[in-house]
Amino acid sequence: MGSPSKQLVDRPSAELLLRLRTGKAELHTAHANLPLPEKVRLVMELQRIVLPLIARQRQLRPWEKPWEIEP
């Protein structure tokens, strides 16, 4: 068995990488251009996603709770 560097490995083409990067940039732009209340709704969705992750790493601070508001 040869060393990993000598093995033939399929790699994504330059075109595919460009397409992936462009897609990601377009997604960022689309998120940045959302109406503000929609962005706030996403912030509140992110809060519910990240809160359990933060809680696994450290004690939550008193204000670190999902907002109970209308966006």
Place this chain on the structure above:
Amino acid sequence: MSSLADAFKVLNELKAAGVVGDYAVAGAMALVFWTEPVATFDLDVLVTLDPPATGLVSLESIYRWAEQRGYSLQAEHILIEGMPTQIVPSPDALADEAVASAVELDYQGVTVRVVRPEYLIALYLHPHASTAKRRERAAALLDSPRLNRALLDEILKRHGLSL
């Protein structure tokens, strides 16, 4: 249920009542106005005091005002219409400028003053406040088409900051 617009209305009342000279939303919520949504749990508000503070700055008048309005305190936050809000007196000339030059934006019919993206970057790059997360946020703002690069360069130069 309260809304974010209700919290912004209260910030305008804080200014109208003369408790603060002026205010501007800063931190992650300001970032959300200019770029993509990010996870945050509080509303950071930079304020200037009128007349400007000359010695030790006290939040006494702000806490008293909050208490009169029935808003509770949560650690160093005031719970304004359900939003944990941290009111930070402007610590230096850069923050003074950030508040003075804040943009008035509309949020569901309520005017809210928000720190411009160029000043947000400068505040994130300040040596006293710079962390990996803040540098990442500054980088996100650099990609914003709303950024005035010439203004950013001028602010950074004047305050001895660099990207």
